Amino acid sequence: MTKDECKKLVTEIIADIAPDEDLSNLKPDVRLRDQLQLDSMDFLDIVMELRKCHGIEVPEADYIQLASLDSCAEYLTPKFNALEAKR
């Protein structure tokens, strides 16, 4: 998985969690909370979707890594690839 593919996947998850939001102009380097109406429960939804749909665990101490699309990609892409390598 590339970082761009990871950003696309996270954006798809956000589209389900925040279906009223326009995600067409998301800035990857800006905090998601500063661009979208997301609260802490929404971030828990992102964590749950990663767990349910992709088998990715995000420990609570690492939630901060999900702040922006760029930081998501930095943090999650190696996890996706490690998981893929195991399969």
Add this chain to the structure above:
Amino acid sequence: MKQSRIVITGLGLTAPNGNTLAEYRQNLLTGVSGVELIELRYMGAQPAGVCHFDPLKYQKKKDVRIGTRAGSISIHCAREAAVDSGLNWEGFDKSRAGIYLGITEHGNVETENEIYNVSLFKHDMKFWSHHHNPRTVANNPAGEVSLNLGVTGPAYTLGAACAAGNLGLIHAAQMLRLHEVDLAFAGGVSESIGTFGIFAAFKSQGALASHPDPTKASRPFDKKRNGIVVSEGGCIYTMERLEDARARGARIYGEVGGYCVNSDATDYVLPNSVRQAECIRRAIAHAGLTPADIDIINTHATATPQGDIQECLAIGEVFAGCPDVNINNTKSFIGHAMGAAGALELAGNLPSFNDLTVHPTINVDELDPQCDLPGLVLNQPKKAKRVDAILNNSFGMLGINSTLIILRYRP
């Protein structure tokens, strides 16, 4: 101290056969059922009353996703009621509004869904949703309305089994008379078609309706009735003190005449006609009326073999010697909307103050002789000589009875 008169100034509803009062009433007068077959987890096809309103009319997609069906139903009804009332809602002091919603149960749907969800993950609890608690707290439907409407006054539910719809209105009248609030959103709500447990329990009890034609499954008073059709729905009224309603020139649907809530104290599920009769009689006395003053009795009858007979015994005793009273049943059209039943069934009859027509009980092909009350309006609507007082019965498990009387408004 002279008590304030309490009036109904608006209403919003969603019923299996209508999303507005006009549509609902039209279908009640023309015999249109709202019962259809649904596919239920573990239970297969079951007749049920399903509402077809658009939740996105008043909610964002995200709120629909996070909230509950009961929340969506309640928001739809409350918003429609606010519009119907003609209130300047934006300018209203929202700390002086209260939300009082009757529920039979709440949380079964969401709990069953979560258990099913974690079963897909070998019951690993880390897959249990963090939304579970706000979805299942008993005040959820009222709380979702407060969030949506920005109401900062009291907002809670009243758990009263299937008597709950009446309880919402009764409690609102009391709170208005105590000047706890200046405006009440009051009624009842049900999302119960989403829980297989309620269907399964009624089936185990021998009280779940079945019929090859779902529109004929709910058949109170009919000899071949075989149980309850479970339904969802909601009906919320705006209620105010008369002086406030008059001051703003509100249209008035009717006035709270009297009410009673009592308990059987005899059985978990079996009704008690003696206590029901007592409830009806006390409500009539509370309204300062006699049985002969009642023009329409909207029955609670759910089409269980025993329940219908017990209510008929109670009504027969109280209204012996009242040949002009008209008796009908709304569940024959929409099934049993549980916590919403009392409020929805009252709404179906309120237009009778204007059109002097009593909607019938449908699906009565062969009247059970044990339910043969003189005033039953069967299968076809009937013109009434007079409609000045409507009496609404709603009874529930654990022996809770409620009777509410709404009067034609007279200045």
